[in-house]
Amino acid sequence: MELKFRVAGRIAKPVSEVFEAVVNPEQLSRYFTTGGAKGRLKTGATVSWDFHDFPGAFPVEVIEVVKDEKIVLQWAAYEGPGSDTPKYDTTVTMTFEPADTGRTLVTISEEGWHQTEGGLKGSYGNCEGWTGALCAMKAWLEHGINLREGFYK
Template structure:
């Protein structure tokens, strides 16, 4: 059984604005990487993400980017042992200034550590979508203090 998941949510802003909120490190740092993000998400880049509530910056490899449509990332799984997972973000214009954001992740080992790590990331990406919605639509930093 392959360990993978997909989460999604709608954000009441145009695709270009929602996409920019992910690829721009200044934006991403406002609602997700609260310890800071370094580097713009561009194909072939390696950016750095840090979380204030889970300190320790780590690299994120940018595999592919299609503007206003797709982002594919590789990063090391929190299960350890050098396991890399693939994150796929899709942005779809729903009309009326609404964007559907889908985030999928796959690649964990099929064992208890992999299962636990996948559940943790599923929770994290779901929370990221909620925090992004609050930031992009209302400029509220929902993540502050969420995990402390």
């Protein structure tokens, strides 16, 4: 069985505004990367993301950016503390589609975990994380509320 997932949600803002909230590190740092983001997401770039619940900034490889449509990233798979699995990357794909009445459908999928117990745990953890990210993005863009502030440490 291939370990992958997809989460999606609608945000009551136009595609261009939602897309910019992801590619712009200043905006991303306001609702998602609790420890901050460095570097604008653009094809071929390596940016840095930091989270209070997962200390230590780490690199994110930007594979492809299609303005207002798609972002493809690769980053190190995390299989939990003490995992002896050799390092490998997973692929995250975000798509942005116009929805009814000026809303945007954001879909985030991730794939590439090894078919191991650690890979299964890692995929479930990231599925939880991306679901939270969508909720935080919606709250921030629609209401100016940072759901992640104080949520972790």
